[in-house]
Amino acid sequence: MRASRLISLVLLLQSGGTMTAGELAEQLEVSERTIYRDMLALSAAGVPVYAEQGRAGGYRLLDGYRTRLTGLSRAEAEALFLSGLPGPVRDMGLGESLAAAQLKVAAALPATLRDASSRARQRFHLDAPGWFRDADPPPLLAELARAVWEDRVVVLTYRRREEVVRTVEPLGLVLKTGSWYLVGRVGGGVRTYRVDRAAAVTVTDTVFERDGSFDLAAFWGEQALEFERGILREQARIRLSPAGVRLLRHTVEALAARAVDEQAVTPGADGWVVVTLPVESVAVACTQLLGLGPEVEVLDPPELRELMRSAATRMTELYR
Template sequence: MRAARLISLVLLLQSRGTMTAGELARELEVSERTVYRDVEALSSAGVPVYADQGRNGGYRLVGGYRTRLTGLSREEAEALFLSGLPGPAGEMGLGDAVAAAELKVLAALPASLRDAPARAGQRFHLDAPGWFGDAETPPLLPDVARAVWRDETVVLRYRKDREVARTVDPYGLVLKNGTWYLVGRVGGQPRTYRVDRVAAVEKTGTVFERDEAFDLAGHWAEQAAAFVRSMLREEAAVRLSPAGMRLLRFAVEPYAAERAAESAGEADDRGWRTTVLPVESLKVAASQLMRLGAEVEVLGPPALRARMADAAARLAALYAV
């Protein structure tokens, strides 16, 4: 513990220059007396910590005592500070680790790049949860993340229709629209679990051998696409105005909008195009297509056209003058 604090003290002085004992104490969350003892220990170990006396005094490093990161461009330095997503890292219990790593990198940067974190923070921010999603952190997320980091096989007690137990090799975590998912192997097969449905994480004391060829991002993309395709089991024939074609991607799944655009016929003299739209069900399709208002006409199936006609008639009755 003390060794880590001594390193943090040196890195703070490297990155910020002169700091008072009070400032160091607040940053390190210790007393000023502890700071005095730590500075004395560093001096005894040969670290050139110098105390400036007076009103504007404090501790600083002398003699060019600094480790530099060489060959790092400004763009690379700024991108580096974009990669440490503090919100998700904090939810996984890694907030302190990210902060310590950024401090070490900042201390090693040359003076010309010292403003990299501030520039990145002023320009980019990741707001992972959706607008209307529940952003509450799953209580067992740190336990799951710890197992992922350590390649530890665990037994998950998982809530579905009922609570079940699964022995899982946890390969990775994915944050999608504010919801955390665990991707792991069960019996050699990949499985995906919502972390907020995990009721307990039990250690097995076993470390599994990770398949180094496993690509988490690629696997997730494939599974997400397959999930969307599996939902879109029906089709609707529709006519769309130019505005309807533009707005379709905001009303339906992106995959469905792409398919509809690919299969769209030539525009008529009014610019309307006929196409086939993959849909989940007639009920869902009616709800989605109503968002386009008069920019879409459903041609089939008849049951969906009837739903749209009924909704249009009820709207007309509401707004009849």
């Protein structure tokens, strides 16, 4: 384990230049004390690593030093070919570039690893879009992807209730269950736009400066969580049968299902449990809970219970 970490340290310094002990510790998920010990071990092994003092200081390798410890293991080579998503990459207009890069990587591998690409393709496939969705990419995706790569400001015409025009600094693109989203800076804030709602895009010649600390994955994770929490503003008290407990996660938002799972409730003599369910609204909750049929009973609020009763009555009349 330590030998692998020492190799990772050398490769980080080789690719990242000067790095502080704190930055290295964060990358390798160890303590700074461990980094200090590892640096002594590298130096004792003859690796020309040294520390620079001062505010801009840190650890670095002697200029021109290159390690030969860059050979790939079989697992690493196979993971490399799994890391690309051919469908989304093709949608962004980069299909030919991906194919060319994979050919070059495969040609550079030793003979014993040449089958890594075919082994990965034979065993794993990611189908990103959800069921019953149009798999065609949004027509303006390739233009937005080019603007993202080149850090160019775009003028975006966006469909809401009516069309609006925004000047956006495109920071990144996110694929979520088959739908593409543009994350961009507008004025002083960061906004998110569904790409398939873009009516027109003009890529300008203006190049914007990126914030080096912006983390697209972290931003998206926080936004997604805030979105779920933001829409689940109301609550309902419900009774669930054992089957209803199992089926609930298929009918409501994941955050709502987790909130139910976290409640320490004791089943009654009949096995049913009473829980509090976060919901978006009475109308949405009625639509979701009807999917559980007789495995759920709404206790509160009264208007939701009435909606469920009315729906059950209409269904009874239909099947009488």
